Structure formats: C-alpha cells, structure tokens
Amino acid sequence: MQPAIATPAIAKEFRSRLLTTSLRFKAGQVIFDEGQKATRWYEVVRGTVRTCRFHIDGRRHLTGFYFSGDVFGADYGYYSTAAEAVTDVTVQCYRVGDISQPGQPKPDLSEAVSILFRAMSSAQKYLFIVGHRTALEKLAAFLLCIHNQNNDDPHLLLPMSRADIADFLGLTIHTVSRTFTELAQRGLIKIEGRHSVVITDKTGLCRLAGEMDNFTNPSADGPIHPAAEFCFPKHPNPET
Amino acid sequence: MQPAIATPAIAKEFRSRLLTTSLRFKAGQVIFDEGQKATRWYEVVRGTVRTCRFHIDGRRHLTGFYFSGDVFGADYGYYSTAAEAVTDVTVQCYRVGDISQPGQPKPDLSEAVSILFRAMSSAQKYLFIVGHRTALEKLAAFLLCIHNQNNDDPHLLLPMSRADIADFLGLTIHTVSRTFTELAQRGLIKIEGRHSVVITDKTGLCRLAGEMDNFTNPSADGPIHPAAEFCFPKHPNPET
DNA sequence: CGCGAAGTTGACATCCGTCAACATGCGTGG
DNA sequence: CCACGCATGTTGACGGATGTCAACTTCGCG
Structure with missing residues (x-):
C-alpha cells in the first residue's frame, strides 16, 4: 500500500483561488448521476461518499470510497459513475468551467493540478486493491x-x-x-x-x-530516464 | 463502457506550452520504477505501456495499459507503480516541476488539467473492468x-x-x-x-x-445539485 | 531443424457464488 | 419499556467457476 496521501501544502495555500460551493447531502442521497455532464468536481469535507455504476442486469458496482480530503467526480465529458452519500456528508464543489473556459479569467491552476494528482493516486490505490x-x-x-x-x-x-x-x-x-x-x-x-x-x-x-x-525506493530517486533513452526498434512488434 | 476518450482540442492547442521530451524505449524496458520520486509524467505517442506492482510473494499485478494518447505516471509524491514498455514505444515526458515550482514561469496549466482528466477517466474505466x-x-x-x-x-x-x-x-x-x-x-x-x-x-x-x-443520460444535463442542497443531519452516523 | 517461450487444453482441488435459514440490530408503535 | 417487523448481517450446504498441476501444441528465432 502506498503511503497515505496527505493534503499537499500547495492546495491549502491556494484554496481560495478556485470558486467553490459548500454543500450537504444526507446519507443515501445522490450527488450526481452516471451519464450527466461532468460540470463539477468535488472534495469531501466531512463524511463518506461512494461512486457507483449499474450493470444492465441491475447489479451494482462501486468504483471508490471517498473520505475527508478525497476528490471525486473528476471526469472528462460525462460522469462515468454516479456519486452517492454513504453517510451525511459535507462536500466542496469545484466548477470545471473555471478552468476550461478560455474567456474567463483563470485562477491559479496549481491547486486543480494538485487535486487531480491526489484523485489519480486514489484511483491507482483502488485498482491495486480490486486486482487481488x-x-x-x-x-x-x-x-x-x-x-x-x-x-x-x-x-x-x-x-x-x-x-x-x-x-x-x-x-x-x-x-x-x-x-x-x-x-x-x-x-x-x-x-x-x-x-x-x-x-x-x-x-x-x-x-x-x-x-x-x-x-x-529512496535509492532510485528519479534519474533522468532509468533505462536507455533513444533506442531504435530492431524487430517489428504488433502495435497500433 | 464509457465512450472513447478523444484527445480534447484544448490539449492539442496548448501542447507546446509545456516542456516535453520525446523518448523511446524498447519492448520490455522499464520506464520508471515503483517507489521512485514521481518527477515526470508521460504520454504515449506510439506503442503500448503497462504499469505494474509486485506483491511480496513475487506475483505481479498490472494496473493499466496505455496506448497512443494515453497518460501514465501522474502520481503524487512517489510512483505507486512501475511502468514498462509492452512494445517498442515512443513517449512524451512532462516534468512535474514545471507546474509545482512556484518560482518558475508557469505555463498554461489548462493542458495539464486536461491531461489529468483523461488519465482519471482511464483509471475509472479500468476500475470498472477489474471489478467484474x-x-x-x-x-x-x-x-x-x-x-x-x-x-x-x-x-x-x-x-x-x-x-x-x-x-x-x-x-x-x-x-x-x-x-x-x-x-x-x-x-x-x-x-x-x-x-x-x-x-x-x-x-x-x-x-x-x-x-x-x-x-x-442527456436528459439529466447537470442541474446545479440534483438532490437537496443544504440539509442538516437528523440522526448521527458513524463517520470520520 | 531444434530449442525455448508462450499458449492451449484437461483433470482435479479449492474458493466463492447461490440458496436457504437464522441472528442481530434498529426504528416504530403500542 | 417492550413487542414487533424489517433491514442488515452471519452461517451452513452445495454446486459451479477458477486456480493448480501437468501435458501437449504452437510460434518465433537461432
């Protein structure tokens, strides 16, 4: 298991530069639905959230749990999952439009990037669990x-x-x-x-x-490129 | 299955604003190792890449495949997986430092955000597959x-x-x-x-x-907040 | 042609899903 | 406060799906 993901300092520092709304949901309520346009992403302030999809035969499949500090709903285009409150929750809601609309004045996106990195780490973690x-x-x-x-x-x-x-x-x-x-x-x-x-x-x-x-692996602290760098293919491989 | 994730136009438009390096790896070569400091992220230009972790008993566990246009290595802190070339690959390498070092002149981060969104979608997709x-x-x-x-x-x-x-x-x-x-x-x-x-x-x-x-679900096109908005807890729940 | 890696197939044991029964906890109402 | 009923959780029996072991085949390369 990778170490717990602490909230990066940079996110705290710049938190105010992204427009957010604080929302509350009661246990069991739907926060957004699968297939909706992904116009917002969320951070859990208090409580627990789950994301889920449904198979055509009605079976449910959860893709993640999100606790205080975790990010969910960072989808591209349309939400690929629904999000529901497991307990009563308070969430902070970020508008995607704040970063993708070229005309608007842009906030410092460092926070957005930082948030997305955390979301990525979370997803990787879950992939590892379910893959057992x-x-x-x-x-x-x-x-x-x-x-x-x-x-x-x-x-x-x-x-x-x-x-x-x-x-x-x-x-x-x-x-x-x-x-x-x-x-x-x-x-x-x-x-x-x-x-x-x-x-x-x-x-x-x-x-x-x-x-x-x-x-x-502290010894391997990120050399420029571990293996060879510019190596030309010797034998053809099946690839796109 | 969610629709294929097309490369967003915004990423193409701003591609040149992030510093990148083009690299090649031969089939089987390691691109980065689990536990290394996550100082770069990558986009596949040509070929196929896999990310993997190893259990203590030696068993291998893959967490994703990445094809042309896909992003991998977007980890926070340390890489939680290793990345290896499945076929001979060409990748584009983005330096994390470009966005997180406050002193440097900052490129337009829209591209970075867009890339990360795509990476998130990919991870969600894999979670759904493995969860069957x-x-x-x-x-x-x-x-x-x-x-x-x-x-x-x-x-x-x-x-x-x-x-x-x-x-x-x-x-x-x-x-x-x-x-x-x-x-x-x-x-x-x-x-x-x-x-x-x-x-x-x-x-x-x-x-x-x-x-x-x-x-x-085009009918539900993202109303502000589908369910109730500010609702106060009625009965206590076990939560953090 | 021969060798080794990768893939396929079969037999068998084990794990897990299904079905069923029961236990527990919780909220409601008496 | 207790009785009841329902939702949730636990446990057992059984069959089917999948891991293990083994043998064989196919493919690629020297």
Missing part, C-alpha cells in the same frame, strides 16, 4: 487502505455497509461476511460491531495483501 | 475497452501477452486462455493469432460485460 485474487487478499488490502487513510489508527470506522464493500471488491456480501470472520479467527482483526474493526496484526494483514510494508 | 465478477465478464469488458480505444474497429490488436492480461484482470493465464476460447465458441469473437482478435458480436459482448451500449 482471493477474497482474503482483497479484504486485507481494503482494510489496510482505510487504515492508512485514518492516519494509521488501528481502530477503523467502516461507515459503508457489507453490501457496499462487496460491490466494491467484486464479491458477495456472504463472502465478505465470511472473510471478515476468518480474518478475526486468524487473529488479524477484531470485529467490534458492524462499522468498527480493530487491526490487531498489521504485519499479517500486509502479508495477506501482498504489500511491502511502507516500502519506497 | 466472472472471467467472462472481465475479458468481455477488457476487449470492449480496447475496442473503444481503437475507434470501434472490430479488428483488435492485443500487443500484450496472455500473462499481462491475466495479471491485469486478476486471473491466471489458463483462465484467460480458456475464456478466450469460450468467447470464440459462443461466436462473440474470432481469434486470429496471439495478438489479433475480431469482435463478431459486439452486442453480445456488451451484454456479458453488463454495459449499457453507448448509454449517456
């Missing part, structure tokens, strides 16, 4: 992700339902439930109610999730 | 994604290996292989070699993938 093979691995990675977002507090609050977790991890609520109890039986977590879990063996969870524990 | 439950659904969604990126040409070039596809979808090469033949037996695709597939029944593939065929 077994239910144990997926749930372990999921819990570690929440853990990191909560400043490594072993007491986790899981505001979402089992169904939400299942639809996010590509499992059923039954498997999610069974896997929770198995993690508890293995002594990795302690379940303290529907929305509360304590991590009792973080190393064990990391091993299950297959993650290097807080590993970064 | 069965191997058939995953592979169907994957093929449709490639299909859309190729301007809906039914002839698909799959430059990556079966192992790449497996590590991306969270399956094994055996299951991927079996699923390919099953899709062919069902008459949905025609396999024309290791790196070439023809889609013979797009509707059937869409049904498998659970996607609304090119569905957008």
Whole structure:
C-alpha cells in the first residue's frame, strides 16, 4: 500500500483561488448521476461518499470510497459513475468551467493540478486493491487502505455497509461476511460491531495483501530516464 | 463502457506550452520504477505501456495499459507503480516541476488539467473492468475497452501477452486462455493469432460485460445539485 | 531443424457464488 | 419499556467457476 496521501501544502495555500460551493447531502442521497455532464468536481469535507455504476442486469458496482480530503467526480465529458452519500456528508464543489473556459479569467491552476494528482493516486490505490485474487487478499488490502487513510489508527470506522464493500471488491456480501470472520479467527482483526474493526496484526494483514510494508525506493530517486533513452526498434512488434 | 476518450482540442492547442521530451524505449524496458520520486509524467505517442506492482510473494499485478494518447505516471509524491514498455514505444515526458515550482514561469496549466482528466477517466474505466465478477465478464469488458480505444474497429490488436492480461484482470493465464476460447465458441469473437482478435458480436459482448451500449443520460444535463442542497443531519452516523 | 517461450487444453482441488435459514440490530408503535 | 417487523448481517450446504498441476501444441528465432 502506498503511503497515505496527505493534503499537499500547495492546495491549502491556494484554496481560495478556485470558486467553490459548500454543500450537504444526507446519507443515501445522490450527488450526481452516471451519464450527466461532468460540470463539477468535488472534495469531501466531512463524511463518506461512494461512486457507483449499474450493470444492465441491475447489479451494482462501486468504483471508490471517498473520505475527508478525497476528490471525486473528476471526469472528462460525462460522469462515468454516479456519486452517492454513504453517510451525511459535507462536500466542496469545484466548477470545471473555471478552468476550461478560455474567456474567463483563470485562477491559479496549481491547486486543480494538485487535486487531480491526489484523485489519480486514489484511483491507482483502488485498482491495486480490486486486482487481488482471493477474497482474503482483497479484504486485507481494503482494510489496510482505510487504515492508512485514518492516519494509521488501528481502530477503523467502516461507515459503508457489507453490501457496499462487496460491490466494491467484486464479491458477495456472504463472502465478505465470511472473510471478515476468518480474518478475526486468524487473529488479524477484531470485529467490534458492524462499522468498527480493530487491526490487531498489521504485519499479517500486509502479508495477506501482498504489500511491502511502507516500502519506497529512496535509492532510485528519479534519474533522468532509468533505462536507455533513444533506442531504435530492431524487430517489428504488433502495435497500433 | 464509457465512450472513447478523444484527445480534447484544448490539449492539442496548448501542447507546446509545456516542456516535453520525446523518448523511446524498447519492448520490455522499464520506464520508471515503483517507489521512485514521481518527477515526470508521460504520454504515449506510439506503442503500448503497462504499469505494474509486485506483491511480496513475487506475483505481479498490472494496473493499466496505455496506448497512443494515453497518460501514465501522474502520481503524487512517489510512483505507486512501475511502468514498462509492452512494445517498442515512443513517449512524451512532462516534468512535474514545471507546474509545482512556484518560482518558475508557469505555463498554461489548462493542458495539464486536461491531461489529468483523461488519465482519471482511464483509471475509472479500468476500475470498472477489474471489478467484474466472472472471467467472462472481465475479458468481455477488457476487449470492449480496447475496442473503444481503437475507434470501434472490430479488428483488435492485443500487443500484450496472455500473462499481462491475466495479471491485469486478476486471473491466471489458463483462465484467460480458456475464456478466450469460450468467447470464440459462443461466436462473440474470432481469434486470429496471439495478438489479433475480431469482435463478431459486439452486442453480445456488451451484454456479458453488463454495459449499457453507448448509454449517456442527456436528459439529466447537470442541474446545479440534483438532490437537496443544504440539509442538516437528523440522526448521527458513524463517520470520520 | 531444434530449442525455448508462450499458449492451449484437461483433470482435479479449492474458493466463492447461490440458496436457504437464522441472528442481530434498529426504528416504530403500542 | 417492550413487542414487533424489517433491514442488515452471519452461517451452513452445495454446486459451479477458477486456480493448480501437468501435458501437449504452437510460434518465433537461432
């Protein structure tokens, strides 16, 4: 798992330069719908938000959870997912028009770029979680992700339902439930109610999730271009 | 599946305002490593790139494929994945410093924002694919994604290996292989070699993938805030 | 022609989805 | 405060899908 994404200083500094609106939604309310024109993006101030799509057969598929400080709705053109409030939430709403309309006076876009970088990191993180093979691995990675977002507090609050977790991890609520109890039986977590879990063996969870524990590669600190630079193709490859 | 992400006009227009370097890598070469400082981001000019992470047990996990026009490496802080050339590739390399160093003269960041939006859309798309439950659904969604990126040409070039596809979808090469033949037996695709597939029944593939065929929601064209706006919490919820 | 890498296919075991039953928690109303 | 009902969550049995292991085939390259 990559380190928790702290709000970059630059974003705080320039926050006032983008026009924002503060909004509140009650638990379960829709913030925007799939297919709507993506005219705004959002930052969670308080509470939890989920993004989801629906298959034609009615099955739901969640593509992300967003907590305080996270960004969602940064889509190009049309929203590819809907966004719903998991709990009562307060969000800050940024207008896309502020950056894409050539005529308008432009605010400092450093903040926008910074926000989008954070959103990218979040999406990458989720891709890694969902890509795991077994239910144990997926749930372990999921819990570690929440853990990191909560400043490594072993007491986790899981505001979402089992169904939400299942639809996010590509499992059923039954498997999610069974896997929770198995993690508890293995002594990795302690379940303290529907929305509360304590991590009792973080190393064990990391091993299950297959993650290097807080590993970064400080030696390779970004040389100009690690490998060869201008190398000409020797044998043809199938490519576009 | 969301519509293919066309390169926005604004990006083309302002392309020259960001400093870029054009680089080439041979098939298999590493472009950047997981854990390196994320000092650059990249756009594929020609060829195919994959991003990947490794579990502690050595298993590989791909988080994305990037084709001509796609953006990768837009990470905050450190690269959360490595990037490797699937085929011989030409990439354009953007320096992060160009937008985050306050002292420097700032280029027009509209392009950067536009690029990041596209990268976000791509990540969302991949999340949707990997989140499917069965191997058939995953592979169907994957093929449709490639299909859309190729301007809906039914002839698909799959430059990556079966192992790449497996590590991306969270399956094994055996299951991927079996699923390919099953899709062919069902008459949905025609396999024309290791790196070439023809889609013979797009509707059937869409049904498998659970996607609304090119569905957008033009009626709901983004009202200010679909649901209630300022609503105060009635009952306490577990949240951060 | 021969070798190794990549891909395919089959047999079998395991994991997870399905179905069903039950337990728990929560809100409402008595 | 308790009774009730519904939504949510848990657990078990079973079958099907997928990982594992193994054998074979195909392809590309020397």
